[in-house]
Amino acid sequence: MKYERIEKGYFLERPNRFTAEVEIRGKKEIVHVKNTGRCAELLVPGATVYVQRSDNPERKTKWDLICVKKGNRLINMDSQIPNKAVKEWIEAGNLCENPTMLRQEVTYGNSRFDLYAEEEERKIFIEVKGVTLEEDGVVKFPDAPTERGVKHVEELCKAVRDGYEAYIFFVVQMKNVKYFTPNTRTHPEFGEALQKAREQGVHIVAYDCEVKKDEIKIRKEVPVLLEPKELQALxxxxxxxxxxxxxxxxxxxxxxxxxxxxxxxxxxxxxxxxxxxxxxxxxxxxxxxxxxxxxxxxxxxxxxxxxxxxxxxxxxxxxxxxxxxxxxxxxxxxxxxxxxxxxxxxxxxxxxxxxxxxxxxxxxxxxxxxxxxxxxxxxxxxxxxxxxxxxxxxxxxxxxxxxxxxxxxxxxxxxxxxxxxxxxxxxxxxxxxxxxxxxxxxxxxxLPVKTKAKARRIEKRTIFIFQDGEKIAIRKRPAKGLLAGLYELPGRDGHLSEEEALAFCRQIGLAPIRIQALGAAKHIFSHVEWNMIGYKVRVDELEKKCTEQMLFVHPEEIERNYPIPAAFEAYTDHIQILLGQEKYNMMPETNDVG
Structure with a gap:
């Protein structure tokens, strides 16, 4: 739908439901507001608006308010345009491929619905609602209680029982929204009526629009979320x-x-x-x-x-x-x-x-x-x-x-x-x-349904406690990757035999005096599992001969000042270093979110 004679202006105030004061070309003008809803979140002083000059020179108000800018969104506020936009959308073959009839303002029961369409055996009532209320990308209707709206929904349910198809078509007069939901805070009865209508076979759809200052066109369907009655009573x-x-x-x-x-x-x-x-x-x-x-x-x-x-x-x-x-x-x-x-x-x-x-x-x-x-x-x-x-x-x-x-x-x-x-x-x-x-x-x-996580990658590690006198060797892990920047007991990939462990000691410049196997341990990360074995190796003059970048620190100082991850708990116990949870005499437990 196209508009002509569009001018830019700035909203000043709204004296009543039907008019607004707008600055246009530096002059304060009285503008007709077609949308009689509250629109308080849109019509704020200073907001950029676009107005249409009337083609009737005899009309008391020369301007109609068409759209308003809210943040980066342009929102169409013309309450008369949604019906025309849906009619144009149906004529383009979207609801019916070849409608044989399309009429406006058709009476059924005690209500008059916006549109009525026929195609072969199909007979369809369509009630159209324009939506301008948006909060954080969520659009809602109504912005004020609407007993008439509830009545229309109930009449559509009756039409379905009588063999008609029925649609409630929410035209979201803006684009790029998350979803539509009834405004249950403002009018819970309308939300309840929609829920019942869906259960009885009324189609409830919402489409957003491409909005320009001089045009509006239905764009694409957006999700409709109706809170189940269980949540409403929660x-x-x-x-x-x-x-x-x-x-x-x-x-x-x-x-x-x-x-x-x-x-x-x-x-x-x-x-x-x-x-x-x-x-x-x-x-x-x-x-x-x-x-x-x-x-x-x-x-x-x-x-x-x-x-x-x-x-x-x-x-x-x-x-x-x-x-x-x-x-x-x-x-x-x-x-x-x-x-x-x-x-x-x-x-x-x-x-x-x-x-x-x-x-x-x-x-x-x-x-x-x-x-x-x-x-x-x-x-x-x-x-x-x-x-x-x-x-x-x-x-x-x-x-x-x-x-x-x-x-x-x-x-x-x-x-x-x-x-x-x-x-x-x-x-x-x-x-x-x-x-x-x-x-x-x-x-x-x-319940709930919960797919199993991918199997963790298994990594074998050999952990060393190098001890020279009372000092223990630790080293800082790389700045990126698993356990980045923390301190650890030195280790090697794979499970080394005692002979291989001794050979590794000599390779890095250590003189092993005695070696003691410490047994196996396991630590689970989110995507990796370490299967570890350990050795405690007493060495001679560790600090002078080691070619690796290690710190040689008393256990009490390690416990006090150096962050060691819990992955090494099974081995720090052998040198009387308590880590994290151990200090509080408890083990970490994982919360199962299933």
Missing amino acids: ADPLVEWFRKHKRALPWREDPSAYRVWVSEIMLQQTRVEAVRPFYARFMKELPTVEKLAVAEEEKLLKLWEGLGYYNRVRNMQKAARQIMDEFSGEFPRQYDQIRSLSGIGSYTAGAIASFAYGIPKPAVDGNVLRVLSRILASEDDIMKQSTKIKIEYMLEGVIPKEAASDFNQGLIELGALICVPNGMAKCEECPVKHLCRARKLGKVME
Whole structure:
């Protein structure tokens, strides 16, 4: 659809639903607003708008508001154009190849629908809705309660029962959006009506548009997400349960953004009880973003020793420096700004935004994926990114604004304590068991669907404890790759026999006095598994003759100052060095997200 006589202007204010004041060529003009919705997020003072001069010289208002610029998006606001655009789209053969009839404003029952089409035996009613409300790439309808809209949806259901086809066609008056969803916060009854309509056979579709200042054209289909009724009923019982049963955790005592961030990064792949002492030590040494930003790397890695995934703490320091440089040392308070920080994905950003600031953004981890898969009896593979994105979209529509933190933490807590993995769910204790489709279908043991990870690569290693007097040899690993920049006990690829081990000692300039086999050990990384054997070798005058780049350090100093990864725990025990978890008399445990 093309427009003529278009002028650029700047929005000033909106005195009522039907008019706006716009500066056009330096002069304030009264402009007719065809879209009588609220549009408060679009019509902000100073916004660039495009208006059409009327071709009727007798008309009281000479201008019509056509589109507005929001950020980098151009959004068409002409409420009369969606019907014309859909009619043009159908005439082009998109809904029917050869429609024999296409009429506008056709009455059926107690409603008048926008379009009616016929093709051979097909008889189709189409109700068209223009969509201009956009938040973070998600488009929603309506922006104000619409009893008339609910009535239309109900009449379309009746038409389907009478043998007609029926479509609700949401014309998204902009392009490049994530998905469409009903605005259940503004009008929950409309969302419920859409859900029932889909169940009864009404087709619900949404298409975005190519929008120019003087043109709009339907472009491509976008996903339609209707929150299942189970999700719509989830908030109240979940929040009530969480407030009664939540665990006392140190990062919940003062949920500042920094404290939440540190805890969430530590909790990835690690159980809560294992994290507590690490968290306490880290917060004591680096209590602020500024302290983290300027910490020396070896101190940082030493504080992280035993948690693994050392790139995470390196990314935390990068993010801390970003905060110092880009946000004047203040942790950002907007979701998109939080998401822009190094090492922060959608889960961590959602957790910080909701736990610290009460922003209703989803925080979907393995626990949440498991809980939602069971509640919805979904057979989508939770290892696929598309499944996570779908769950995030659905949750975003039902997170209560007044209880975003408790809702998100409640889902995570439910997965950690009640809806646990491997079919061991404590269904009788679950506060939302009445909503759980998997329980009703007897499928809790089967869900979630989770494809097995690829088999890890097996690497054989021989580990050496070289000891000269009381000092032990350690060396720094390369700056890139596995365990980058950490210190380790020297090693060789492959499993060496005792004779081969002694030959290696001599090859690097050591004079072995005594060798002791230490036995086998195994350490599992995310994609690699080390199968190790070890030797303790007492050598003579280690520091003077060794040709390798090694440090020769007393065990107490190693334990105090040098970050050694947990992969070497089985061998550091032989020289009384405690690493990470051992210092707290506990072993690391992995959280199964299935």
